Amino acid sequence: MTVLVLVEHEAGAVKDVTLSTVTAAAKIGAVHALVAGEGDEASKAADAAARIAGVEKVLLASDAAYAKMLPENVAPLITGLMDGYDAFVASATSNGKNIAPRVAAKLDVMQISDILSVEGEKTFTRPIYAGNAIATVESSDAKLVITVRGTAFDKAEAEGGSAAIENASAEGDSGLSSFVGLEASESERPDLTSAKIVVSGGRALKDAETFEQVITPLADKLGAAVGASRAAVDAGYISNDYQVGQTGKIVAPELYIAVGISGAIQHLAGMKDSKVIVAINKDEDAPIFQIADIGLVADLFEAVPELTGKL
Amino acid sequence: MKILVPVKRVIDYNVKPRVKPDGSGVDIANVKMSMNPFDEIAVEEAVRLKEAGKADEVIAVSIGAPKSKDVLRTALAMGADRAILIQTEAEVEPLAVAKILKAVAAEENPQLIILGKQAIDDDSNQTGQMLAALIDRPQGTFASKVEIDGDHVTVTREVDDGLETVKLALPAIVTADLRLNEPRYASLPNIMKAKKKPMDEKTPEDYGVDITARLKTLKVAEPPVRQAGEKVGSVDELVAKLKALGVNA
Numbered sequence: 207m208t209v210l211v212l213v214e215h216e217a218g219a220v221k222d223v224t225l226s227t228v229t230a231a232a233k234i235g236a237v238h239a240l241v242a243g244e245g246d247e248a249s250k251a252a253d254a255a256a257r258i259a260g261v262e263k264v265l266l267a268s269d270a271a272y273a274k275m276l277p278e279n280v281a282p283l284i285t286g287l288m289d290g291y292d293a294f295v296a297s298a299t300s301n302g303k304n305i306a307p308r309v310a311a312k313l314d315v316m317q318i319s320d321i322l323s324v325e326g327e328k329t330f331t332r333p334i335y336a337g338n339a340i341a342t343v344e345s346s347d348a349k350l351v352i353t354v355r356g357t358a359f360d361k362a363e364a365e366g367g368s369a370a371i372e373n374a375s376a377e378g379d380s381g382l383s384s385f386v387g388l389e390a391s392e393s394e395r396p397d398l399t400s401a402k403i404v405v406s407g408g409r410a411l412k413d414a415e416t417f418e419q420v421i422t423p424l425a426d427k428l429g430a431a432v433g434a435s436r437a438a439v440d441a442g443y444i445s446n447d448y449q450v451g452q453t454g455k456i457v458a459p460e461l462y463i464a465v466g467i468s469g470a471i472q473h474l475a476g477m478k479d480s481k482v483i484v485a486i487n488k489d490e491d492a493p494i495f496q497i498a499d500i501g502l503v504a505d506l507f508e509a510v511p512e513l514t515g516k517l
Numbered sequence: 518m519k520i521l522v523p524v525k526r527v528i529d530y531n532v533k534p535r536v537k538p539d540g541s542g543v544d545i546a547n548v549k550m551s552m553n554p555f556d557e558i559a560v561e562e563a564v565r566l567k568e569a570g571k572a573d574e575v576i577a578v579s580i581g582a583p584k585s586k587d588v589l590r591t592a593l594a595m596g597a598d599r600a601i602l603i604q605t606e607a608e609v610e611p612l613a614v615a616k617i618l619k620a621v622a623a624e625e626n627p628q629l630i631i632l633g634k635q636a637i638d639d640d641s642n643q644t645g646q647m648l649a650a651l652i653d654r655p656q657g658t659f660a661s662k663v664e665i666d667g668d669h670v671t672v673t674r675e676v677d678d679g680l681e682t683v684k685l686a687l688p689a690i691v692t693a694d695l696r697l698n699e700p701r702y703a704s705l706p707n708i709m710k711a712k713k714k715p716m717d718e719k720t721p722e723d724y725g726v727d728i729t730a731r732l733k734t735l736k737v738a739e740p741p742v743r744q745a746g747e748k749v750g751s752v753d754e755l756v757a758k759l760k761a762l763g764v765n766a
Contacts, residue, residue, distance in 0.1 A: 276683070277646065277649075277656060277658075278655050278656070281650060299677050300658075300659060300674075300675070300676040300677045300678075301676070301677070303642050303646075303658070304646065304656070304658050304659075305646075306643075306646075307611070307642075307643035307644075307645075307646035307647045307650070308646050308647070308649065308650035308656075309650075310612065310643070310647065311612065311615055311646070311647035311648075311650035311651050312650050312651075314612070315612070315731070316610050316611070316612045316730075316731035316732050317611070317612075317641070317643050317647075318732065319640065319641045319642055319643060320640065320642075329735065333640065333740070334543070334638065334639050334640055334737070335528070335534040335543055335637070335638060335640070336637065336640065337740055338533065338534045338536075338543075338739075338740065339534060339536045339543050339737050339738065339739065339740065340737070340738050340739075340740050341734050341736070341737050342734070342735040342736040342737075342738075343732045343733065343734050343735065344732065344733045344735055345731065345732055346731050346732070346733065347731050380655075381686070382653075382654065382655035382685065382686050383655040383656075383683055383684065383685045383686070384683065384684045385681070385682075385683055386671065386682035386683060386684050387681070387682045388676075388678060388679060388680070388681045388682075389679050389680040389681075389682075390678045390679040391678075391679050399677075403764070428764065436695065439696075440695070440696065445679060445680075446661070446675045446679070446680065446696065447675075447676075447677060447678060447679045447680075452637070452640070453634070453635070453694070453695060455677065461759075461762070461764060471533060478740075478743055482762060483743075483746075484755070484759070486755075490748075495745060495748070496745050497743040497745065498745065498746055499746035499747075500746055500747065500748075500749060500755060500758050500759075501745075501746065501747070501748040501749070502748065502749050502751075502752070502754075502755050503748060504752070509752050512752040513752050513755060513756065516752060516753065516756045517756060517759070517764070
């Protein structure tokens with residue numbers, strides 16, 4: 207089996223999630239990595255991808271049409287390459303989720319989303335019902351199209367490989383869509399999905415200002431990423447890219463501190479694989495305490511500043 | 518212009534799913550079922566576009582058991598004009614759903630198809646993208662804002678880095694994320710009116726689509742259970758525990 211992995215990259219660097227995806231793909235077959243992008247940044251990303259341990263070949267498709275990873279442009283590129291591959295594997299990121307099903311449909315393959323483990327050549331586990339059940343599924347398709355949950359696999363070594371880089375011919379612009387803009391959150395903090403510590407706030411934080419005043423100092427003290435529950439994002443305390451949960455980001459840090467989060471199943475789906483979970487909530491019956499390793503029943507407006515001071 | 522809104526009947530958002538003891542699936546017998554919450558948002562968006570004069574007709578379509586009529590009636594009560602039920606007792610995978618929807622789109626010629634970004638039962642997050650690929654049209658997935666402007670639609674998308682905006686040539690596919698809108702509750706008069714709105718009944722065979730499953734579910738299991746730990750009585754105890762775990766700050 208030979209597997210084509212879509213590389214996620216930014217500013218010439220390969221994103222961590224791709225390292226986990228390479229680990230998953232290597233359990234299926236020999237790994238070739240596809241870097242789609244534009245110009246110098248794409249070339250640098252291809253160089254970085256070639257150094258990932260376990261990557262045997264890198265395909266570089268460089269074209270203005272791939273600069274923003276528009277699925278209408280990138281999916282035909284991948285579909286065109288799939289004659290030579292048995293499987294296409296992407297990370298279950300907003301990018302991978304956007305592109306992979308288009309590839310699957312064109313190949314007439316039923317995609318397997320968000321895999322947690324590789325059980326056999328065509329057998330995988332994946333979460334369903336917000337992670338309240340784990341299904342083991344076997345594909346009967348001739349080729350595989352898969353997205354990978356990054357937190358379920360160890361990262362491949364970023365250095366150590368020396369794959370050859372080949373150019374892949376670009377398919378150009380579909381003319382169907384164009385990129386208008388990206389409103390990105392500026393943050394000096396560690397990336398939420400790969401941070402070792404995450405401090406998350408919920409609805410109990412009252413408003414955006416209070417969220418910032420209570421959560422930020424603790425996160426700063428711990429060098430942690432900031433997360434939030436859906437309720438906090440819906441209420442406008444913080445922007446959507448901080449949401450942890452079934453439909454937000456999936457995180458599995460060493461330490462997850464849930465502040466004022468009651469623990470709806472949709473939130474738990476996004477963080478229950480964290481190594482240690484600490485919950486601070488004044489409601490002692492909050493469901494979050496059922497999965498927390500350490501619980502503190504307290505008023506967060508007193509407890510969190512005190513904790514920040516004492517660490 | 519016409520808007521097509523596919524909707525799915527799923528286990529209610531507030532019900533905790535239980536795995537069947539024989540590991541064959543999740544028990545949905547005698548469990549409250551509702552419209553997939555993301556699909557409700559899709560219906561709401563379509564109805565709002567009609568109310569704003571951007572669309573003339575909203576058609577809801579569902580593929581599933583006869584009980585799926587319930588969610589179609591909900592869509593009609595929210596403001597959809599008519600409905601199509603494509604009846605089957607089989608579990609239809611996203612790829613087959615996309616193929617059926619392609620056939621429906623070929624008959625109806627909608628300029629916009631709005632779907633939920635994922636169904637909360639199988640969490641696949643595929644159908645909209647697959648449909649877009651099959652009909653060779655652009656997609657605005659995970660939408661938090663949709664604006665129609667002549668022959669284009671501008672979609673703001675919730676992505677991992679923040680909010681991305683793309684401009685798509687119509688016809689286009691949009692998949693709804695949580696913050697696109699807050700769906701309305703259907704009023705009693707509208708629920709009554711919905712009973713008189715037309716509902717076509719079809720089968721996958723009518724559209725010539727083979728719905729044979731490509732994936733075989735070998736087993737469905739409970740996830741590993743996380744045991745509750747202990748409660749501490751004070752911040753000092755919490756600090757001591759954290760330090761014992763090697764957290765230093």
